[in-house]
Amino acid sequence: MMMGGLLMSGLTMLSEANLPTPAFALTPVFREYIDTFDGYSFKYPQNWIQVRGAGADIFFRDPIVLDENLSVEFSSPSSSKYKSLEDLGSPEEAGKKVLRQYLTEFMSTRLGVKRESNILTTSSRVADDGKLYYQVEVNIKSYANNNELAVMPQDRVARLEWDRRYLAVLGVENNRLYSLRLQTPEKVFLEEEKDLRRVMESFRVEKI
Ligand SMILES: *[C@@H]1O[C@H](CO)[C@@H](O)[C@H](O)[C@H]1NC(C)=O
DSSP, X not given: OHHHHHHHHHHHHHHHHSOSOOGGGOOOOEEEEEETTTTEEEEEETTOEEOTTSSSSEEEXXXXXXXXXXXXXXXXXXXXXXXXXXXXXXXXXXXXXXXXXXHHHTOOOSTTEEEEEEEEEEEEEEOTTSOEEEEEEEEEEEEEETTTTOSXXXXXXXXXXXXXXXXXXXXXXXXXXXXXXXXXXXXXXXXXXXXXXXXXXXXXXXXO
16 A cells, blocks of 8 residues: 555656656656766757767767767867857758758768758757857758669669757857757657757856
8 A cells, every 4th residue: 555655646746747648758857967078968868868979069969769879079279269159150051051061970981872952940048057059950851872883773763761850059168169969760859859959958157
C-alpha cells in the first residue's frame, strides 16, 4: 500500500508537467548547460549525451536517434571582431551564409551525389537578456545514384540518402559570433519540433 502511494505521487508530479500521453511521448526534462568560460548557455533534453572530440566546443546527441544532435561553435576570439549580429546583414542574408557553410561542410567527393537545399525560415528576436538573436532553418536532402557508372542514364537512379532539418541560432558577444546548431532527420523533427524549438529559444550568449 505504502509503495503504491509513493509511486502514485511520483506519477502525479510527472504528469503535472506532462499531460497524460504514452510514456514514450513524454516531454523530456531539460537540463541547462552553462559555459561561463566561453560565454554561452542553452537547455537540452536531459537524456542527451555529451560527445567529446566531435569538433565543436560542445556537442550533445540524442541517445536513440544518432543523427539528432546539437553543437555550439564560436568564431576565434583573436581573429574575429563582431560588434553586433547586424554585421552579418539581415536574418535572410545570415541565412544564406549559414546555408553556404553547411553545403561546404557536407560537400561530398563521392560520384553521383546531389544535394538539394532550401532555406525554410529566417527570423530575429530579442530574448529576455535584451540581446538580438537570429534563427535560421534549412532543409537539405542528399541523393545518390545507385549506379553512377551505368552507361545508360536511365540506369542511374537517384535515391534519397537523407533528408534533414538544420536549425541554427546566432548571437554576438565578446566580439565573437556564436552559433548553436541542431541537426535532425526531417521525420524526427516533425515529432520533436516543440523540444527542439525549446533548445533554440534557450540559447544565450554572455559577456566574459
Ligand atoms: C550529427 O548528426 C548528423 C546528421 O543529422 C550526422 O551526420 C552526424 O554524424 C552526427 N554527429 C555525431 C558526432 O554523431
